[in-house]
Amino acid sequence: MPTTREDGRKPRLSRERVLAAAVEIADRDGIEALTIRALADHVGTKPMSIYHHVAGKEVLLDGMVDIVFSEIEKPPVELEWRDALRVRCRSAREVLARHQWSVPLLESRHHPGPELLAHHEAVLATLDRAGMPLPLVAHAYAVLDSFVYGFAMQEANLAVQSGEADAELAEEIAAAFDPGAYPMMTRFAMEHAMRPDFNFGDSFDYGLDLLLDGLARALREEGA
Amino acid sequence: MPTTREDGRKPRLSRERVLAAAVEIADRDGIEALTIRALADHVGTKPMSIYHHVAGKEVLLDGMVDIVFSEIEKPPVELEWRDALRVRCRSAREVLARHQWSVPLLESRHHPGPELLAHHEAVLATLDRAGMPLPLVAHAYAVLDSFVYGFAMQEANLAVQSGEADAELAEEIAAAFDPGAYPMMTRFAMEHAMRPDFNFGDSFDYGLDLLLDGLARALREEGA
DNA sequence: ATAGCAAGTCGTACTAAGTACGAACGCTTA
DNA sequence: TAAGCGTTCGTACTTAGTACGACTTGCTAT
Numbered sequence: 001m002p003t004t005r006e007d008g009r010k011p012r013l014s015r016e017r018v019l020a021a022a023v024e025i026a027d028r029d030g031i032e033a034l035t036i037r038a039l040a041d042h043v044g045t046k047p048m049s050i051y052h053h054v055a056g057k058e059v060l061l062d063g064m065v066d067i068v069f070s071e072i073e074k075p076p077v078e079l080e081w082r083d084a085l086r087v088r089c090r091s092a093r094e095v096l097a098r099h100q101w102s103v104p105l106l107e108s109r110h111h112p113g114p115e116l117l118a119h120h121e122a123v124l125a126t127l128d129r130a131g132m133p134l135p136l137v138a139h140a141y142a143v144l145d146s147f148v149y150g151f152a153m154q155e156a157n158l159a160v161q162s163g164e165a166d167a168e169l170a171e172e173i174a175a176a177f178d179p180g181a182y183p184m185m186t187r188f189a190m191e192h193a194m195r196p197d198f199n200f201g202d203s204f205d206y207g208l209d210l211l212l213d214g215l216a217r218a219l220r221e222e223g224a
Numbered sequence: 225m226p227t228t229r230e231d232g233r234k235p236r237l238s239r240e241r242v243l244a245a246a247v248e249i250a251d252r253d254g255i256e257a258l259t260i261r262a263l264a265d266h267v268g269t270k271p272m273s274i275y276h277h278v279a280g281k282e283v284l285l286d287g288m289v290d291i292v293f294s295e296i297e298k299p300p301v302e303l304e305w306r307d308a309l310r311v312r313c314r315s316a317r318e319v320l321a322r323h324q325w326s327v328p329l330l331e332s333r334h335h336p337g338p339e340l341l342a343h344h345e346a347v348l349a350t351l352d353r354a355g356m357p358l359p360l361v362a363h364a365y366a367v368l369d370s371f372v373y374g375f376a377m378q379e380a381n382l383a384v385q386s387g388e389a390d391a392e393l394a395e396e397i398a399a400a401f402d403p404g405a406y407p408m409m410t411r412f413a414m415e416h417a418m419r420p421d422f423n424f425g426d427s428f429d430y431g432l433d434l435l436l437d438g439l440a441r442a443l444r445e446e447g448a
Numbered sequence: 449a450t451a452g453c454a455a456g457t458c459g460t461a462c463t464a465a466g467t468a469c470g471a472a473c474g475c476t477t478a
Numbered sequence: 479t480a481a482g483c484g485t486t487c488g489t490a491c492t493t494a495g496t497a498c499g500a501c502t503t504g505c506t507a508t
Contacts, residue, residue, distance in 0.1 A: 013485080013486090035464080035465060035466085036465075036466065036467080037464090037465070037466090045486075045487085046486070046487050046488080047465095047466085047467080047487085048467080048468090048486070048487055048488085049485070049486050049487065051466095051467075051468095052484080052485055052486075053485095056466080056467075057465095057466065057467090103331060104328045104331045104332055106377075106381075107327060107328040107377050107380060107381060108328055110381070117405075117406055117409070118405075118406075120409060121405075121406045121407075121408050121409050124408040124409060124412055125408045128408055134412065134415055134416040135416065137412065137416075138412070138416055138417065138422075138424075138427060139426075139427045139430045139431065142375070142378065142424065142427035142428075142431065143371070143375075143427055143430065143431035143434065145374065145378060146370075146371050146374035146375035146377075146378055146431065147367070147370050147371050147374055147431075148374065149373075149374040149377055149378065150369065150370030150371055150372065150373040150374025150375070150377065151366070151367075151370035151374070153330075153331050153370070153373055153374065153377070154366065154369060154370055154373065156331060157330075157331060157334070181341075181342075181345075182341055182342075182345045183345075184345050184348040184349045184352055185341070185344060185345050185348060188348055188358065188361065188362070191358055192358040192359065192361075192362055193362065198362075200366065202363075203362060203363045203366035203367055204366075206363045206367065207363065207366065207367035207370065207371075207435070210367065210434070210435060210438035210439070210442075211431070211434060211435070211438075213438065214434035214435075214437065214438055215434070218434075237456080237457090259493085259494060259495085260494075260495065260496080261493090261494075261495090269457070269458080270457070270458050270459080271458085271494095271495085271496080272457070272458055272459085272496080272497090273456070273457050273458065275496075275497095276455080276456055276457075277456095280495080280496075281494095281495070281496090449508100450507100450508085451506100451507095451508085452505105452506090452507095452508105453504105453505090453506090454503100454504095454505090454506105455502105455503085455504090455505095456501105456502080456503075456504100457500100457501080457502070457503090458499105458500090458501080458502095459498105459499095459500085459501095460497105460498090460499095460500105461496100461497090461498090462495105462496090462497080462498100463494100463495085463496090463497100464493100464494085464495085465492100465493085465494085466491105466492085466493085467490100467491090467492085468489105468490090468491080468492100469488105469489090469490090469491100470487105470488100470489095471486105471487090471488085471489105472485105472486080472487080472488095473484105473485080473486070473487090474483100474484095474485085474486095475482105475483090475484085475485095476481105476482090476483090476484100477480105477481090477482090478479100478480090478481085478482105
């Protein structure tokens, strides 16, 4: 690893610094603001220097995804499978929400990094230790992952929407709601979703428990 | 609507034709191949003519998302709520899988079209007719949507992966599996996922029923 | 039929962004 | 102190979105 150096005399660039800076930019200004030039500015160099630490923008994005997975909390192995999965899934959702660019990126990357692989390995191992037969493991795995990713995706959408200038959006909504189309959406919004104590995120725990309970039931029946 | 014309004398461009062509390109060559120039070629014009039918690429993408939603099957209202939702969710999954570019696009668009709004309206109405109180409606809605989107997203990923040239991927996998890290993933792949009768999609129906059953149970208890 | 006008088309050109190429720089080791 | 090599960076090419303004087309009213 000739790239890194121990003495902190002059903080030269390194793959880690580049990736961290990329995540910072994406967090702060959105993924579309992450250009090689902006990244170079942020770490105090010129564009072409970036390419000595990451092979290209694709690789950069792959690395960012792996950083996201590295931030997911890893529950201790002693935990009961449901608790372990709950910890992991909640943390995953929190991390994905914190890095709003991550979910759409997940979809487009096809080069899993070590942290991503380790995450999947851990989930599979947890399900296995719970005593599930492989077919049930497969279902549980697919279903939980889908729910977590899907939820995070919607949450990211909502966050952007509420943060956005309401100008266009309100206009669009108003235009759509003029003729009383979408009555149920209107009622839902008025009587529930716009209440101050409404929190979309609450549905995450609800859905997660729905799935875990269902899986536990299936495991009990399979086991019998 | 001066844009369209009834006599088919000379098929001039129209918003519909442009959008349909865009969907074709994205389906066939991937969303990254959808450039204004490629689109112009495909409909037999020059780039700038496109801009007379869609205001820009963003609007084009918004329109494509709405086309996707228009393709989701709309179950008859007489159906029992669980059957109705099953039809709709399965169809949604099928449509999203057919247009692999759609899921990542969903996330990034913030301008819902009429078809998307109508879809959401219909789902809400179905839940309402089932007799759910609004808080439960909210949970059901969020949870089902998350699952469908998330599952479609993973499916799209898998499809790309298996379609891709296995060269790099196999190498990467091999490299990662050398030291016997990821034992559970290995076992899972060998003993289950690589079997000829394994079908990732089967987990969709499994998860969907898990959720619908759980919601039905909640409804029963709430109602009591 | 035809003048006139609005809708549609297109050539040109500008800008942003990724990155290939090769020269210059500076740190390390002899 | 000089060779050697990893790093940095100036320049320039390429692809993509799209603004501008001129040209073309076909409908409408006479």
